[in-house]
Amino acid sequence: MIQFVDVILKKIFEQGKEYPWERPCACPKCGSSGKVWSHGYVRAIFDGFRTHLFLKRYRCHICRCVITLRPLSHYSRFQSSRKTIRSSLDHRIKTGRWPKSDVCTARMRHWLRNLQNQVMAVLDCSWSFGLMSGYDKLLEMERIPVSRSI
DSSP: OEEEEOOOHHHHHHHGGGSOOOOOSSOTTTOOOSOEEEEEEEEEOOTTOSSOEEEEEEEETTTOOEEEEEETTBOTTOSSBHHHHHHHHHHHHHHSSOOOSSSOHHHHHHHHHHHHHHHHHHSOSOGGGOHHHHHHHHHHTTOOTTOSOO
8 A cells, every 4th residue: 555645755865764754653554543563665766866766664563554655746656756747748738849858758648648548538528628627637536647547
């Protein structure tokens, strides 16, 4: 299970495993207020860093759920930040060109295609009303707007 926390990636990069992660006060799966145990680290790659970062994991001693702490600034399973994804798509939709950035255009095309598919499938309407409006509506539905899974 992933739990999003407000952290600064640069500090995690600089401090590595010494970063002071805040322990969850309860298990998000079973709600047990008992102590969750440390369960090591998992490596994750994020844009802008030359090597992987260590994300902290915990384990509930009641239901045995593994909880991975992930930055709030990123969607689950995405290397680019939410802000980068949104601004790239917005720039493309408004200007017809991809922005100059460190993110490859193939990845940005992937986001756009997935957003179109999500809007068509989930919102069941034409995206002529505006893809960015659809992006916002999908967020309101607590969906990842650029995810491949429908």
